[in-house]
Amino acid sequence: MPSTATSYTQGGSQTGDVEESKATSPGKIIADPRGDIIFLVGPDDNRTSIQVSSKALSLASPVFRAMFGSGFLEGTPTGSGVPRTVALPDDNPAAMSVLCYILHFQFDQDSMGSFKVFESLAVLVDKYQCAQALKPWTTSWIQRWPGSSEGEDNYFNMVHIAYAFDLPEVFHKATLRAFCDVPSTEVLEMEKTLDGARILPASLYPSIYRRQRDILDSFHSHFVRAVKPFLDYAATTKEDGSECVCDRAAKIGSYFISLTSLGLWPSRQKISSSTLACLLEDIERVTSPTDKNSMANLKKCNRSSFKMDFHNVLQEREDDEVVIWSPLNNRPGKSDVLKLWKSQGQVNTAFLMSSAPRITAASGYSWAPVTPYTRPQPRSADLGSNIKQYYTVRYPSYDGQGSFVARSNTNPAGLISKWLVWDMDSETLSTYREEFYHRNKWSAHLAMNPHIHPGMDVYEQRDTAAACDLIAESLNSGGKVRVLRPLAEDGITPYEGGSNRGEQYGLRAAICISGDDGEAWKWQGVFQWLESASHPAWAVKEMRIE
Template sequence: MDHPTHILDPDGEVVIVLQDANSPFADPEEYMDCGLLEKSAYADVEHDTKETGTSEQYNSVGITSDAGGGRGSKKKRRKKKTMNKKKATNIPREPPPPLTEESVPPPTPSPDDDPFAQRPATHTEDESQPAQAPAADIDNEPGESRIQAGSPEEECFRIQVSAKHLLVSSAFFNELLTGKWKESVTYLEKRSVEVTATDWDIDALLILLRVIHHQHYQIPRVLSLEMLAKVALLADYYQCEETVSVWATTWIDALEETIPTMYCRELFLWIWVSWYFKLQEKFKEATSRAMSWSPGRLSSLGLIPAPVIDAMNSRREEVIGLAITTLHETREAFLNESQGCSFECSSIMYGALTKELRSNGLLSPRPAAPFDGLRHRVLVERMSHFQSPCWATYNRYGCLHGCSTSSFSTMFRHLVVPIEGLQQDQL
């Protein structure tokens, strides 16, 4: 297919060849270790916590097992891809750096729970070669050509665009067309060039390119959260944040989806969108919920920047670790009688706390970082419902015992809060 399928500029000097278009975005098999496939459990947790104040769906505090099997095919395991450009001198050069490395649940889980898939690649084909779809099992390094095998199922689109608009709006294309790359040489010699990309969503790519070409009458005013996340990914990859920012407020204000109150795929879409468009409050809320409900280490899902994921994992482990340490130190304090108003008080509270820890799987072995299978929100919900013993203090008044160390809800109330979300301006 040599003729353009989409013409944004009939005199355009650049043809973007999009191969393997509309590849799965947010494939759950890509990141099974993130625990994102366990959404069916969250509705049960919500129901139990609302009706009884505790979650009986877990045999121990927040401990679950990961669903699913291995990581899927090599094609699905491909890492975030980078543009594969060649210098005229055949000297490899590093591409623009890609992004690297996830409250209470809602009553109804989301129907889709897929984590982020990988970032598509952009690379160059020999002009003498026909357009071919990317090979599933070959990962090439920057500066190396890619061997490709076509497939009849793989969609291919050819989009004719203006080099002038690309040069002004995209730092990526500016470097590609004016630097010392193979594309640059071809463009300067022939005043035309083909650039090949893979995996992108065709609708998202057309939206971005129409923004770049100022074709405002063809740009939708309302995008779904999914489409907005795809457009943000493209804008980040092609380095045209300033151009897209003109439309950001319109799209965000028109969003119908709200931040989910469960640990699901849409929550990570919100983390990505709020990070990229600098939505401080929404970013804080989304990261709080992700950390509070994550059953293990969070993953970037191929999209969220490494500093964000590292900060989320660090804070989650820190807060859960503080809760576990507090429980065990309190138990030890009752044992050595440094806590409790009397021998009877410390002995009774020691026994009661030991029983609670044991029944919730927190006694032995003691949970340790990275606390896989342990959800902070479920942990603190259980802690808030530890049963405190009740006994009478026989004195001249003959009243029930009521010192400050005889109530678990009073002792641990400072721990029974969601994990505070991240501040974007501090990362």
């Protein structure tokens, strides 16, 4: 709302209503020309005077009410009609100007000049206990600076703000982001250096630090646990007593070389200075000593005293990932991923846009990833004549902060959310294929496809071809097919990802099918989809994925 306050220059000459006073204007500011109090805000070398009404401030703040009560010096009238001065040397002048304008109903939205002013205002709101009076403006401010874009390296700024303005959902998101993106070595230092830290409960920073250390320290034990079966297995003989050629040492060496190349070994040193988000990204690229492709050679080492089920070793590592994943979702460490998802009431839809495998054994959770990590997933595209073109995909999972939040239902089980959707039919698919479904000679595929003649035309956009094959098969069987992408928090605009986290969603989309005329849908996977979100066929719809 426009400001009508009278403005004064530094020298004191009145300019009346000729110029609206801004929150960051130096000198003297009039919030109420008949005000009985003049605040002297800030240190001597940067002092701003603000004329205010003690009555207006007292109605909004119990602290001001006490300050201007008869028992305090500030509440003693001068008797001459001259406003009494009150020094506030520790307060930020720009933030106090914004606060006084709001409490006098003379606030110009553009006066919130920077995120720094927003931070300082949060400190004042906590100090003077007037968050409720600022509620009408809070939402627009949070949307203006959703993730502290002017201070991307310090998510604790938004934690302070959310706490001061009593915004529990924003506080949860900001704390989780700080938990994942701020190294534990810096958390306690920030408590000492950030102005907003003093308004938070004294236990918050130490609690975050301890929780980070618990999870980060667990990475070390899980690194060792993954290779322990091979370290324990010292025997290398066959049943006939002859020596067995076993690549156990090579696999262990490859594993630790992989850890070292990613900076994850020695793990204690790396873990102490990394963020959880960076560690999770690095761990996705670790070469496992229990890689399924290497099991054949190891199984040849079949001495009777070594009865290792390597499938169980692989499963144990997947369970380890879920145990680590659970605390990141504010849940006790559990190895059962289905229990983890059942305990979650909601999820950011963009988090689901990865190639991670999904739960298949439980109805209502076809959308739920079984792991936060996205290792390369094998896929194939049909070339005809019973010939398959094999390839792998790895679409990383990001936290999806800022995307539309879906809710997880239990009865009936499923994920209910709005999406940007494209309902497919045979004609639409045919048009899409004409534009993107092409084959040519491409030699890069030969490493994974030695069975294909080098001169044969293949798909360069293999995942697009696989998506089209899946859609065609579903349509031919009488089902409905829907291509979907996540929306932003507003439930209207397409989600673009957070550049501060390096999110690169590219041209990908999820495919869902329905056999009951669209009442419920089943998640089929995330595929390359080359049509941009600006195509007119996209529409916003709510759906239940089971």
